[in-house]
Amino acid sequence: MIQFILKRISGGVLTLFVIATLCFFIIRFAPGSPFTGERKLPPEVLRNLERAYNMDKPLPVQYLLRMKGYLSGDLGLSTKYLGKRVDELLFPSFGTSLQLGLLGFCFSLLMGVPIGILAAAKQNRLPDYLSSSAALFGICVPNFLLGPVLVMAFALSLHWLPVAGWPEDFSGEELLKLILPAVTLGAVHVAYVSRLTRAGMLDVLHKDYIRTARAKGVDERSVFLKHALKNGITPVLSYAGPMAAYIFTGSVVVEKIFNLPGMGQHFVDAALARDDAMVMGAVLIYSCLVILFNIAVDIGYSLLDPRVRLA
Amino acid sequence: MLKGVPRLLLSIVLAGVAACGGAAEDPNTLIVNNSTEPQTLDPALEKGQPEYHITIALYEGLTVYDPKDLSVKPGVAESWELGGDGTVYTFHLRPAKWSNGDPVTAADFEWSWKRVLDPALGSEYVEQVSRYLKNGMAYFDGAAADGTIQGWAGTKPEKRLEDAKSLVKLVQRRHADPLKALIAAEKDQAVSTELNNAFSECMKRPDVTLGQVGVKAKDDRTLVVTLEAPTAYFLDLAAFFTYFPVHRKTVETHGKDWTRPEHLVGNGPFRMKTWKVKDHILLDRNPNYWDAANVADLKLKFLPVENASTAFNLYEKGRIHWLTEVPRDYIEELLNRPDYHTGPFLTTYFYGFNLNKGVTKDKRVRQALARAIDRQKIVKFITRAGEIPAESLVPPGLPGYEPAKTNPFDPEAASKLLADAGYPGGKGFPKIEILYNTQDVHKKIAAAIQEMWRQNLHIESELRNVEWKIYLDMQSRMEFDVIRRAWIADYNDPNTFLDMFTSANGNNNTGFANAEYDRLVAGAAKETDPAKRMKLLHGAEAVLMDELPIVPMYFYITKNMWKPEVTGIYDNVRDTHPYNRIRLAEKPGK
Numbered sequence: 001m002i003q004f005i006l007k008r009i010s011g012g013v014l015t016l017f018v019i020a021t022l023c024f025f026i027i028r029f030a031p032g033s034p035f036t037g038e039r040k041l042p043p044e045v046l047r048n049l050e051r052a053y054n055m056d057k058p059l060p061v062q063y064l065l066r067m068k069g070y071l072s073g074d075l076g077l078s079t080k081y082l083g084k085r086v087d088e089l090l091f092p093s094f095g096t097s098l099q100l101g102l103l104g105f106c107f108s109l110l111m112g113v114p115i116g117i118l119a120a121a122k123q124n125r126l127p128d129y130l131s132s133s134a135a136l137f138g139i140c141v142p143n144f145l146l147g148p149v150l151v152m153a154f155a156l157s158l159h160w161l162p163v164a165g166w167p168e169d170f171s172g173e174e175l176l177k178l179i180l181p182a183v184t185l186g187a188v189h190v191a192y193v194s195r196l197t198r199a200g201m202l203d204v205l206h207k208d209y210i211r212t213a214r215a216k217g218v219d220e221r222s223v224f225l226k227h228a229l230k231n232g233i234t235p236v237l238s239y240a241g242p243m244a245a246y247i248f249t250g251s252v253v254v255e256k257i258f259n260l261p262g263m264g265q266h267f268v269d270a271a272l273a274r275d276d277a278m279v280m281g282a283v284l285i286y287s288c289l290v291i292l293f294n295i296a297v298d299i300g301y302s303l304l305d306p307r308v309r310l311a
Numbered sequence: 312m313l314k315g316v317p318r319l320l321l322s323i324v325l326a327g328v329a330a331c332g333g334a335a336e337d338p339n340t341l342i343v344n345n346s347t348e349p350q351t352l353d354p355a356l357e358k359g360q361p362e363y364h365i366t367i368a369l370y371e372g373l374t375v376y377d378p379k380d381l382s383v384k385p386g387v388a389e390s391w392e393l394g395g396d397g398t399v400y401t402f403h404l405r406p407a408k409w410s411n412g413d414p415v416t417a418a419d420f421e422w423s424w425k426r427v428l429d430p431a432l433g434s435e436y437v438e439q440v441s442r443y444l445k446n447g448m449a450y451f452d453g454a455a456a457d458g459t460i461q462g463w464a465g466t467k468p469e470k471r472l473e474d475a476k477s478l479v480k481l482v483q484r485r486h487a488d489p490l491k492a493l494i495a496a497e498k499d500q501a502v503s504t505e506l507n508n509a510f511s512e513c514m515k516r517p518d519v520t521l522g523q524v525g526v527k528a529k530d531d532r533t534l535v536v537t538l539e540a541p542t543a544y545f546l547d548l549a550a551f552f553t554y555f556p557v558h559r560k561t562v563e564t565h566g567k568d569w570t571r572p573e574h575l576v577g578n579g580p581f582r583m584k585t586w587k588v589k590d591h592i593l594l595d596r597n598p599n600y601w602d603a604a605n606v607a608d609l610k611l612k613f614l615p616v617e618n619a620s621t622a623f624n625l626y627e628k629g630r631i632h633w634l635t636e637v638p639r640d641y642i643e644e645l646l647n648r649p650d651y652h653t654g655p656f657l658t659t660y661f662y663g664f665n666l667n668k669g670v671t672k673d674k675r676v677r678q679a680l681a682r683a684i685d686r687q688k689i690v691k692f693i694t695r696a697g698e699i700p701a702e703s704l705v706p707p708g709l710p711g712y713e714p715a716k717t718n719p720f721d722p723e724a725a726s727k728l729l730a731d732a733g734y735p736g737g738k739g740f741p742k743i744e745i746l747y748n749t750q751d752v753h754k755k756i757a758a759a760i761q762e763m764w765r766q767n768l769h770i771e772s773e774l775r776n777v778e779w780k781i782y783l784d785m786q787s788r789m790e791f792d793v794i795r796r797a798w799i800a801d802y803n804d805p806n807t808f809l810d811m812f813t814s815a816n817g818n819n820n821t822g823f824a825n826a827e828y829d830r831l832v833a834g835a836a837k838e839t840d841p842a843k844r845m846k847l848l849h850g851a852e853a854v855l856m857d858e859l860p861i862v863p864m865y866f867y868i869t870k871n872m873w874k875p876e877v878t879g880i881y882d883n884v885r886d887t888h889p890y891n892r893i894r895l896a897e898k899p900g901k
Binding site for chain 2: 031032033035036037038039040041042043044045047048049051052056057058059061080081082083084088089092093148151155156162163164165166256257258259261265266272273274
């Protein structure tokens with residue numbers, strides 16, 4: 001196990017290196033400069049800014065400087081937010097995205113898995129059709145539509161929940177602010193998770209060991225939750241890894257609708273502003289998460305299914 | 312200190328914890344939507360409205376704007392005299408204090424203004440200072456040459472030719488020896504040639520040191536400002552953000568970190584409390600402000616809500632008191648509401664032509680294209696908020712100035728002009744492209760104009776939208792036939808618009824170079840008689856509106872909403888709102 005983890009982590013570091021390299025050169029070859037604005041900068045000022053951010057140096061030198069920075073834990077300076085370091089901008093926003101993402105993630109699993117099980121149990125009957133339609137709806141309705149509709153319904157008409165914002169403390173009223181964004185963020189995943197659970201369960205329910213269990217007279221409830229679920233849920237597990245990475249790094253749409261200080265907005269703004277250090281920082285955080293969650297998923301497999309061996 | 316990866320992990324955890332803190336809302340807080348996160352709060356580096364909404368509360372210049380009509384009022388300077396044929400201002404400072412209690416001295420202004428002139432600072436608005444102060448430009452150029460020569464060794468080879476060319480324009484006598492050394496070491500022929508040119512230039516230009524720049528503290532309370540030429544609107548400029556003073560000791564101690572909330576020292580009516588990026592910025596009243604007795608004891612909270620609908624929802628729910636932008640889709644309903652405030656805004660939306668290539672080189676073609684555009688339709692059906700159709704570049708409402716108008720919409724005249732240019736009925740006219748940056752309203756306007764040209768002139772055009780940074784790039788490289796643009800006034804004078812189309816201006820971006828126009832604008836810059844000056848500028852605009860390197864479309868309007876319990880905000884032509892007189896009557900409903 002330890003050996004497996006170490007191996008995967010070293011592979012991950014290599015992957016990060018490749019991603020950082022690609023990312024660096026892609027941004028540098030994009031047209032436009034981080035320093036251009038509506039008002040033209042005097043050329044001397046522009047050259048001084050380039051000098052301050054090492055952008056006047058030959059490209060390989062810039063690349064080496066950036067990589068050297070990463071090795072010493074320095075993510076560089078933002079060119080958009082003057083004088084601010086990438087880590088002090090990204091980490092708090094990542095904290096926000098992580099907390100919201102955790103809620104969205106739990107919401108999609110806690111809703112999706114039971115719906116999927118129910119649909120599998122009542123295959124081709126009303127609950128199945130209902131959940132299938134709901135899932136289709138969840139997949140089709142984009143979050144930029146779902147968010148405002150939820151706001152209109154629950155905040156502006158019913159006045160149950162706040163319209164937008166991030167909680168300022170842990171009081172109950174402030175925490176209510178998290179509900180709508182978490183639901184908007186998780187909705188599409190509820191749909192996928194329920195479909196995957198249903199398919200996985202149906203697949204397993206036709207297996208011999210389930211028939212054996214039923215023949216032994218195990219009651220239906222135990223057949224489902226004890227025998228079938230463990231294997232039926234593996235497709236969800238492999239989906240959950242990338243989904244977690246995706247959800248935890250924030251969504252620019254949800255953040256804009258609910259005005260949340262998350263990482264998704266930073267990433268998009270940085271790309272549009274050609275703020276290369278910020279873009280790379282965000283990409284690296286996202287990559288780290290994908291790698292970590294994939295390792296976690298593989299470990300999860302081995303725990304659920306003894307046939308899976310880590311190597 | 313932890314190093315490397317462990318430090319990264321630790322800071323992630325800490326950041327997560329820090330994001331959880333916070334306190335409940337103080338009811339005595341005025342909440343303003345700033346529409347985005349400011350890029351900096353250093354007045355020397357700021358770029359526009361999102362920064363200015365906040366720095367105008369944190370700092371104060373020699374003069375200030377009246378919140379109602381933007382007329383110039385005494386700020387840190389309580390009085391001033393003008394001498395030396397209109398080029399020497401002597402400002403007498405009042406006993407003002409910084410937010411930490413230090414006195415605001417004339418030396419603070421001298422140091423702050425000179426700081427802006429340092430090319431290494433990278434101020435976007437440096438010309439707002441360097442062009443006006445005596446020797447400002449010359450000092451800036453010399454210092455820029457110093458920087459280029461110092462950084463020479465590390466510069467990538469392909470940039471060297473560019474640098475060498477710019478050195479020709481910048482160098483002064485002191486650069487002779489360093490240039491000799493560079494020439495001796497240079498292998499590239501083209502670069503060598505330019506460096507030699509620079510060498511022969513440098514002997515012609517005397518050195519200009521920082522001490523020769525036209526701003527001098529005579530004593531603690533007297534600042535003498537010497538201008539390059541009489542500048543009718545200098546008192547207006549003195550209230551502009553690039554002329555705000557900064558606290559020298561703080562800047563020197565903390566370097567680029569000085570604007571962090573724990574360090575920032577200002578001299579404005581409010582002072583910094585907290586700054587959480589993309590969350591909020593909180594200010595409270597500065598008790599050390601010279602006029603603190605007349606400033607309401609409020610907290611100001613700025614939110615960076617970018618989505619106009621979200622901001623509007625928060626406003627409707629009483630979580631924001633003041634919006635500076637509203638969702639376009641709601642405009643028709645808002646026009647009838649008492650808390651919606653709108654009025655003229657000194658900003659012009661216009662189309663620029665490329666005078667360097669293609670059919671738009673021909674003046675008659677430009678006139679034809681311009682006269683085929685029905686501006687009334689654009690403001691009525693597309694922008695819809697009461698924008699004013701523009702037949703001049705300079706918006707109305709500048710005291711003493713009568714804008715020079717272009718010929719009105721007239722499809723028949725347009726058609727005839729096009730025929731005169733050799734394209735009767737649009738025959739043989741090549742397809743031209745309208746370039747704009749990706750945004751819904753620009754797209755709709757471009758499509759409308761495309762259709763007007765098709766109907767009125769029987770010519771075809773194509774729409775091309777690109778992302779903002781690419782748009783800027785293409786604009787400065789002049790890779791367009793027709794381009795959508797806009798310009799916001801920096802000060803209350805027609806010069807802020809007209810100066811842009813002089814042949815040497817970096818923001819011209821049309822290829823327009825007209826000797827008569829340049830002469831009139833330059834003449835106005837030297838003219839001390841206000842009436843004569845305005846006449847010269849009017850003459851210049853008349854040339855522009857005949858030559859039409861640009862076609863004005865409409866003048867913007869301000870779109871503010873504030874709650875009835877807020878008083879002391881006034882609608883004005885620059886959408887500039889000093890906070891000194893703002894009051895919050897009752898506790899806002901949650």
